[in-house]
Amino acid sequence: MAEKVKTVRGFRDLIGEEARKYRYVVDTARDILERNNFEEIILPTVEYTKLFARSIGEATDIVEKEMFTFQDKGGRDIALRPEGTAGVARAYIENKLYADGTYKKLYYEGSMFRHERPQKGRYREFHQIGAEVLGTSNPLADAEIIKIADDILKALKVDATIEINSLGCKKCRPKYREALLQYLKEHKEELCEDCQRRLERNPLRILDCKVEGCQLIAKNAPKITDYLCEECKTHHQKVKEYLKALGVEFVENPYLVRGLDYYSKTVFECVSEELGKTVIAGGRYDYLVEELGGPPTPALGFAAGVERLMLLVKELPKRPPLVLVIPFGGDREREEALKLAHRLREEGIRTELSYREGKIRKQFEFANKIGADYTIVVGENELKQGLFPLKNLHTREEIKLPFEEIVKVLKTQSG
RNA sequence: GCGGUGGUAGCUCAGCUGGUAGAGCAGGGGACUGUGGAUCCCCGGGUCGCGGGUUCGAGUCCCGUCCACCGCCCCA
Numbered sequence A: 001m002a003e004k005v006k007t008v009r010g011f012r013d014l015i016g017e018e019a020r021k022y023r024y025v026v027d028t029a030r031d032i033l034e035r036n037n038f039e040e041i042i043l044p045t046v047e048y049t050k051l052f053a054r055s056i057g058e059a060t061d062i063v064e065k066e067m068f069t070f071q072d073k074g075g076r077d078i079a080l081r082p083e084g085t086a087g088v089a090r091a092y093i094e095n096k097l098y099a100d101g102t103y104k105k106l107y108y109e110g111s112m113f114r115h116e117r118p119q120k121g122r123y124r125e126f127h128q129i130g131a132e133v134l135g136t137s138n139p140l141a142d143a144e145i146i147k148i149a150d151d152i153l154k155a156l157k158v159d160a161t162i163e164i165n166s167l168g169c170k171k172c173r174p175k176y177r178e179a180l181l182q183y184l185k186e187h188k189e190e191l192c193e194d195c196q197r198r199l200e201r202n203p204l205r206i207l208d209c210k211v212e213g214c215q216l217i218a219k220n221a222p223k224i225t226d227y228l229c230e231e232c233k234t235h236h237q238k239v240k241e242y243l244k245a246l247g248v249e250f251v252e253n254p255y256l257v258r259g260l261d262y263y264s265k266t267v268f269e270c271v272s273e274e275l276g277k278t279v280i281a282g283g284r285y286d287y288l289v290e291e292l293g294g295p296p297t298p299a300l301g302f303a304a305g306v307e308r309l310m311l312l313v314k315e316l317p318k319r320p321p322l323v324l325v326i327p328f329g330g331d332r333e334r335e336e337a338l339k340l341a342h343r344l345r346e347e348g349i350r351t352e353l354s355y356r357e358g359k360i361r362k363q364f365e366f367a368n369k370i371g372a373d374y375t376i377v378v379g380e381n382e383l384k385q386g387l388f389p390l391k392n393l394h395t396r397e398e399i400k401l402p403f404e405e406i407v408k409v410l411k412t413q414s415g
Numbered sequence B: 001g002c003g004g005u006g007g008u009a010g011c012u013c014a015g016c017u018g019g020u021a022g023a024g025c026a027g028g029g030g031a032c033u034g035u036g037g038a039u040c041c042c043c044g045g046g047u048c049g050c051g052g053g054u055u056c057g058a059g060u061c062c063c064g065u066c067c068a069c070c071g072c073c074c075c076a
Helices: A017-035 A049-056 A061-065 A085-094 A139-155 A173-186 A193-201 A203-208 A212-219 A230-246 A306-312 A331-346 A360-369 A380-385 A403-414
Strands: A046-048 A069-071 A077-080 A104-113 A125-134 A161-166 A264-272 A277-284 A299-305 A322-327 A350-353 A374-378 A388-392 A398-401
Touching (some): A017 A125, A049 A061, A049 A085, A125 A139, A125 A306, A331 A380, A374 A380, A388 A403
Parallel strands (some): A322 A374
Antiparallel strands (some): A264 A277
């Protein structure tokens, strides 16, 4: 045999039930977003590398070491998108979606690529479904975005805790950063190696370090919420009020920070205890559009990790019952069975025509194997009488009816 | 990128200190020629992840490599 070609590391096939689970997660989220009057935006899979460098942040791991980048034949630096928000912001600016003076609600869905070490629920090609609202600073939008994330989790019956925080704005965040940095420097010796490094690069991240010693230090660190300016404080307060009004359960986590540089004010994460991982995350990014060369545009959004949600979805909606049409006899019977099978499909009934030849007994074994719920034998006697045996494989009951009666019976089952 | 565990039949796995590859389940056929999940009988199937080394001889020991999974980092 020739050498077998395998999938690229971190990439995989989704087959049958896995594929159905994928569709279920995506369709459920899409449904909720459509109901909230979000418009779909279908984005390119590749963008110029600098788009991500400028939006996500030069110094982040995603940009520094996790992007799939390459040069095209024209020597342009291109990257497979590692996330969706940057592309949405770029499209918003490029297509002047701000021109009509209203805010825009967009959602996207598709593959994202990060060159990380693969693990369960973490692949190099993974999928996100994300929503973005561009052009409003109204805290109603923050509350609604979080509510949608909550609705998706509830619809999928996934348990997760919603944690929220505010990262402040250009006015108040620097003051907080200053205070935090000063505090952390006083405790530098007690911090773990990683955190000593973070001190320079991204001190906010020390707050959610898992090392025990660091957590103790983090516990007594100044809280961002104590440093928020009036505007940010009011905004944060309003978001929480609206969430309560909506009955969305959440916990405040003053140490919640996000890994992407573009966030401001509201940030949130939906954390699954079962996975020990975040399944949906998002927040405000009021400066991103402007930093990418657009007009000043407050905005916010979230991204849901499809693979991670799939790991938590225990039950899929049932497929409609399956009917196996079994030809029995010769060419005439095969041809009739072929036509009758398509008659059933015309009516929306999930139908398999057996290509198996041989004993009737084997046909029934085949019916079980493929998970059929009903069988219809099409043989010489049936064609002569115009009556066909519809057998329920679960109850083993069989009724003989004219074909069009069978169609009616099955149609009510397929609802 | 770092640390750990593991890769043997379609699946789950066994294979002790090196001596020509096994079980259960699944699959195919028959007992049973127009009605299935039971039972019995028979059968097929493997470059032991890949490459190299040690050895008379390697699934087993050594080195390398790939892949999966777990933890870290990071993140959805």
